[in-house]
Amino acid sequence: MSDHRLQDAIDTLKSSGVRITPQRHAVLEFLLNAMTHPTADEIYKALESKFPNMSVATVYNNLRVFKDIGLVRELTYGDSSSRFDCNTSDHYHAICNNCGKIVDFHYPSLNEVESLAEQVTGFDVSHHRMEVYGTCSKCQSEKAH
Template structure:
């Protein structure tokens, strides 16, 4: 946490209590929250916080490589504090997003020769299916 704070300070960013609360909420968070999830959570401690602040902070974190947008649900953006390459399992029934850390770099590398002209810098896999809860619910 301390290290994170130092990192942002150095980039000329001011760390307000609201921002610290958002950073703390996100740190290690694997729930892939939306802006609204974050807003609701922070509002408990900072009742006057506005969406502008949430979006401003998310933008700042994105710029400083502290966050990535997860574009899975076309209705709203999800945010992921894990900026390392990883993949997602997505439940088509309830929308649950679970991280997958398997390394597929070897298998995916072959593509680099197959798409004319492209220079690749990253990849992301979505695995679609049905989560455990939704599977057992349907069975019952």
């Protein structure tokens, strides 16, 4: 299932002239299989058993490469470190104020907002971002006690 997405991503990289190194492959594979939206450090820690000599810089370098090519999105919330999301299909995020959990959800794209913003601000709008914040179901039930 994700083999397909992985192969597609590798093809995209190759056609951009990017070399496929073992570390790069591992970071990409980890991101594609991740159910969460990991930080650079989480990726680094997850791969250090397989690549004991890998540098944090390598993780950051590769994330930047993936981002520039459009394979991953960088998510910046209030907390200190960025998170990375390789799901490039249109979706939004719900973020728990209590535990930080991030859940994806789908919603028809807000094209109207973009076009209204263009009229009002004079911008040439390329994309938008939206998140909802609240309490996840787990934290809700824990608070009930």
